[in-house]
Amino acid sequence: MASALAQLQGCAQLRLEAQHAPSSRCVAPAQRAVQQRRLQRRGGSGSAAPAAPRATAVAAAPAAHVAAEDKWIERTLEAVVPDSASLPAPLASLQSGCLSALATARMPTTRNEEYRFTDVSPVLQAALAPSAGPAAAPAAALDAALAAAGMREAAAATVVVVDGQIDEQRSSLGGLPQGVYVGGLAGAPQDVVSFALGAQSRARGGAFALLNGAAARDALVVHIPANLTLSGSIHILYLSSGAAAEAAGQAALAAPRLLAVLEEGASAEIVEEFASLAPADGTASTAGTATASKDGPAGYLTTAVAEFELDDRAALKHSYVTLEGANAAHAKSTLVNQGTESSYSLTEVRVGGRLTRHDLSIEQLGEATQSQMRSFLLCGDGQLHDLHSKLKLDHPQGEANQLHKCIVSSPSGRGVFDGNVKVNRLAQKTDAQQLSRNLLLVPRATVNVKPNLQIIADDVKCTHGCTVSDLEEEELFYLKSRGISADVARQMLVYSFGREVVQCLRDEALQARVEAAMRRTLASFTGAAQ
């Protein structure tokens, strides 16, 4: 591998930082006592009693008067914060918390360590306005997008969220077993929402998560009662119309939010797919999005938050896919609390969007808990994809497995990865693996990768690795020795590199959409699509 690295440094502007804190160099374990917090036990789980509007009066100041130190935040809040009186009570309360946090917050710059390689300033130049929402979005374009998505028939439920708001008409929630709730805040089980909505994002969310909390108009709630195994997935299709509700020339902001709570022993599969109403190649579609041109100043920003609470022995398979248009900026926070013996398995694929950032934070709150993360990021022309993940193990016999794969196929593409797995003192007998593999296909393609395994416990099994390379010489040769031309062999290997993750999506229609998007992105590199 050393030779591959050396060879690559010659032609690629490569920055690689790998850091491994060995147990001998002890880092003081985080002392935050709150981490011992267990998921609260709630009575009458599964009884999906609709939330009565809460009596608590949330004294949220009218949005227009929000003052913030950061001028961009102030301007943005003035434009996008909905009237709290129009919100369900738990969301109004979340909004008020986020607003007060934002009053002293600053949007990140490249001087922040967390954003050193991810310059969000282009996003912050735009004047934001709330997105149009499902009512304003052209019905034909929506239906076309839905048909293109060809939602899996076997899905237990499909939820269409347009510009952060649930499109009830186009969602299908019919076949859900009794006791399962999937829907907006208005009908959600009140106890579930009140203990969990915003709990994690308040504690561990960043500026974009706060912005979501301030701007969200609803939250999609998924609640799976104890010991229920939901067959089929809950497929959430987030569509961005890219159109601002008000004046043209402004960038649209969408703030979709998901809260999923799996009670003891429940298991489910949730797919989050983000797409644009305009086709992913950025060409304007026939209906509706003509105003959001690819190179126009506007574009749009999606700031999404998903909070997952897994109680003891719950199991969640989570897919997260972005296929947004070339004018999209996308900031996503995923926060996961895991109870004893629960398992969380993420398959993440990001192909679309101009600038996407995922902040993933997982905390193991009990013994023998499993967390798995697989990510594939493809950075083509002018694209930047950033994954910042934090996984914290505080209890014995945990398992953690992270695979990060990134292809940069253009000199103007960049991949950023900062993956922290922290095995704390009490997390004995942990089995943790972390691997980052990066493929730079052209000169000047860039990745900034920092896989980072911190081990404080001493009785653990951990492996850790990072590679930055061109295609594997040995694999190329094997294919050529079977008569496959060098060009086709390169193509096969480029696709296969991503497929290791993509095929974990399990939904063939979704895989096909991903592969079509990959082909578009890679067309400039591989010539003809495979």
Next chain:
Amino acid sequence: MLSTASVAARAPCGIGASRRQQRGAAARGRRQFCLVRAAKGDVLLEIHDLQAKVAATGKQILKGVTLTVREGEVHAIMGKNGSGKSTLSKVLVGHPDYEVTGGSAAYKGVDLFELEPEQRSHMGLFLSFQSPVEIPGVSNIDFLRIATNARRKAAGEKELDPLEFYAHVMPKLEALNMDPAFLNRNVNEGFSGGEKKRNEILQLACLEADMAILDEIDSGLDIDALRDVSKAVNGLKSQQQDMGILMVTHYKRLLDYIRPDYVHIMQEGRIVTTGDMGLVDKLEESGYSVLSSSA
């Protein structure tokens, strides 16, 4: 362009590049033709004083290998670990780790080192690797079909669509006692040693090679797998009697299944002794040390 070169080079022998097409000719006439030719056998692979080094380290591995394989012949190469057997195999198919520093190798009369690895394959040269690489994310059936079609296209034959290919590959799979589930797995990924070897021979069967180099197809195989693999190789050989075979092995048991016409002993990058099965027996009794004195 390739075939032109091939025809020109082979013209003196009177048998042109159309040999591949002739294979499809009426079986009876063909068999007789083969029998006649088996006696004289055209030269298929001619290696002369071949020298090669590891490109990265400059270490000289092959120090003058000379070997001729005629159509229909089966050759075995034996020798201690590290004597250069795999290096010879890989140099012949154009592995980039090695640099040829002297000598020559002609295949069907064409200088092998003028050809890209894929061109060598198109001409029917095949190596079953000692340690085949795993390719995650590429399904075995896609790989086999793309490879088969590359060879067919080069031979001017019709390419097979996925359904046709399925029909094409199933009997070959059965002949190797392989579970069809292997087709949907990724190339060699998570295969046991024996499964990888079967998969190599499956590729040999799909590609219908004229010259097969088999590098330790017997290592890591249990007795059942060894029988399956040898049977499959013998089956291919009986369908295509003028196929040349060069096998590398440590063990007599493989040679009891696939009988070699010639046995060579390799030592420190050279072939030091050539004989027949008798040499193998001698080797079984006294080991390689006996031979080094005669070298």
